[in-house]
Amino acid sequence: MNIQELHKLAKEFQHIDQIIEMVPVMKKMPVVEVAEILQAIDETYLFNILDRFSLEQQGLIFSEFPMVKQLNLFKTVSQKRFAQIFENMPSENRADFFQHLTQKEQSSLLPFLSKTVREDVIKLSAYPPETAGGIMSTDFATVQSQMSCAEAIEKVRSDAPSKKTVYYIYVVDSHQRLQGFITLKDLIMAEPYTKVENALHKDFVFAFVDEDREKVAQLIERYDLVAIPILNRENQLVGIVTHDEAIDVIRAEHSEDMQKFMGIAQANEAFDYIGTSTFKHFKKRVVWIVTLAAVGIISGVIIHSYENALEKLLILALYMPMVADTGGNSGSQAATVVVRALALGQITVRNWLKILWKEAKISLLLAVCLGLLAYGKVLFLSWETNIPSAYSLPLIAFMISLALALQVVTATVIGAGLPLLVKRFGGDPAVAASPAITTVVDITGLLIYFGTATIFFSL
Secondary structure: OOHHHHHHHHHOOOOHHHHHOOHHHHOOOOHHHHHHHHOOOOHHHHHHHHOOOOHHHHHHHHHHOOHHHHHHHHOOOOHHHHHHHHOOOOHHHHHHHHHOOOHHHHHHHHHHOOHHHHHHHHHHHOOOOOEHHHHOEOOOOEEOOOOEHHHHHHHHHHHOOOHHHOOEEEEEOOOOEEEEEEEHHHHHHOOOOOEHHHHOEOOOOOEEOOOEHHHHHHHHHHHOOOEEEEEOOOOEEEEEEEHHHHHHHHHHHHHHHHHHHOOOOOOOOOOOOOOOOHHHHHHHHHHHHHHHHHHOHHHHHHHHHOHHHHHHOOHHHHOHHHHHHHHHHHHHHHHHHHHHHHHOOOOOHHHHHHHHHHHHHHHHHHHHHHHHHHHHHHHHHOOOOOOOOOOOHHHHHHHHHHHHHHHHHHHHHHHHHHHHHHHHOOOOHHHOOHHHHHHHHHHHHHHHHHHHHHHHHOO
16 A cells, blocks of 8 residues: 555544554654654544554654644643653654643643653753754764774764764763764774874854754755754753754744735744634734725825826726736835845845845846836737827827836835835834735835826826
8 A cells, every 4th residue: 555545544534443454554654654644633543543653653753743733632642641752752843842832731741751851851942942942952972082983983872863863973072062073974984993083073063052043044054964063152062953953944934934924923823724713814814904905095095086187098097907916016026035035144134225226227127128018018909999189009008118117116126125124123024015015016106107197198
């Protein structure tokens, strides 16, 4: 039976024996695939299935479930039973889950944990989730520089780090201060009597425990690291952040930025689309939409003030949506590029003049292309339209294409400038949301459109 068939079996679940029969097959599969299959099973039956796996496998499978699923499972069994799974979770996942529990739930779970795990989870969960400490793992191996490579290998065996964190072995002094690292390959290839200090890599990238987790993820991505050591302010090694944690951080930050950018407030609790009620979805979206709808009244006022112009030249009304849409697209595109560059650390607010000048030059090139396209479009689509004798279609087409070109330039500069302005005043640039930019650009676009028409035709 392949993975697609297992997924189908889990979704069409009728009896627990069907899944239990497939456990031997699932034991040979990657943990992440097993977790995907079991996610579809109701919490009532899930622990019965998990019991068929080893405790180590149970901890790894549980770690791959979405947080909402993990919290639901926690509430279905006793703390004593859950503690067995909890102790076999990777340390960083363990701390993350622990932080999502209420204080009462934390207190009820702690007595069932071993002293080592209890101390580890309390230490890790003390760090804010948005910092390096909040995502770091204590699953790493350390050796000392005066050891021989043979002694170091024995020390690594005793530390027993997991397969995904054993590639770097960190070299510390007697006070746990980081001196450098040695790779597993270095240890294996060196002569047994060679001192660790002779193969020590002293130039290394690190992060401090209180640094923002997004910056840590960027360091891992930039230097193509398997893991990065995390130090306290005394330069002592307190943990590591692995590349898979960095990927999770980047994905989470991207999702959060996109939600903010689209005017959807990010809730602090674990988010689950299906599990979140309709009313909660409504609350997350209503503020921006209602506010911008109210601001959008200005657009109506502008159009109303130019009613006479529209009566004289009805053709202007036909191309208003084209100008508005093009401006919205240009502004949102520029804002997305700038927010992304800010998030990756490629630009700062100090570069604002350079950024706006760059976007202005880009917008001029776009304006020429779109202006020519609009000119041809008006001539092609409106060649049979009745035009008052005082005006000519080529002149009207030129006026519309010029207004559109000016709209592209202003929309692009606004789209690039708003995130920088928000960042300058200490806010999150992603809150310069796409709906907000579109609304502002619509208003400026109408002013440009009718203003250009008034200048050309004295309306």
